Amino acid sequence: QLLSRNILSQRIEMIIDEIKTTMSKLFINTFSLIRQTTKANKFLTTFGSAWSLADIYNPISGGTFHTIPVKYDQCDCGLSSQCFTKYYGVIISCYILEGFLQSTFECLYDQDCIDKTHTSRPLNISINPSRFSINSTIESVLNELMIENFTTNLSYSNYFSQCSP
Numbered sequence: 001q002l003l004s005r006n007i008l009s010q011r012i013e014m015i016i017d018e019i020k021t022t023m024s025k026l027f028i029n030t031f032s033l034i035r036q037t038t039k040a041n042k043f044l045t046t047f048g049s050a051w052s053l054a055d056i057y058n059p060i061s062g063g064t065f066h067t068i069p070v071k072y073d074q075c076d077c078g079l080s081s082q083c084f085t086k087y088y089g090v091i092i093s094c095y096i097l098e099g100f101l102q103s104t105f106e107c108l109y110d111q112d113c114i115d116k117t118h119t120s121r122p123l124n125i126s127i128n129p130s131r132f133s134i135n136s137t138i139e140s141v142l143n144e145l146m147i148e149n150f151t152t153n154l155s156y157s158n159y160f161s162q163c164s165p
Helices: 005-041 096-102 111-117 138-143 156-163
Strands: 051-056 064-069 084-087 090-093
Touching: 005 096, 005 138, 005 156, 084 096, 090 096, 096 138
Parallel strands: none
Antiparallel strands: 051 064, 084 090
């Protein structure tokens, strides 16, 4: 038996809402696991943003490396992974990923910031309006799966031709 146009539309919307919720939860949970693993294991970063290595010479072992936590203002990365410093909306923290996620897009819209942070090559693109503001954190955009909008293309005539008795 064929569904009415309204019932079909409602069911499709329910399925799409469930898919969006499931995708978002799966992504956030997996990403959270990566973040927690990084913080819990106190990994050294290439940039030495959380820990620096001190070489202490020991004639018996030939040298031992000790880790020294980096400090941002009065915050010690050895005691908290929440330490940071801010520059034009760019957060520099103990862990690059955490700083990146808490950063905003402000610097990308400020020529002075771009000039001070790196050299760039202008692209010939137009900036389309976005539901995300320049003050949105990258984490909040990722939590929305970086999707501007989710469009449903429902064709009752296709459904009718495929499913009619």
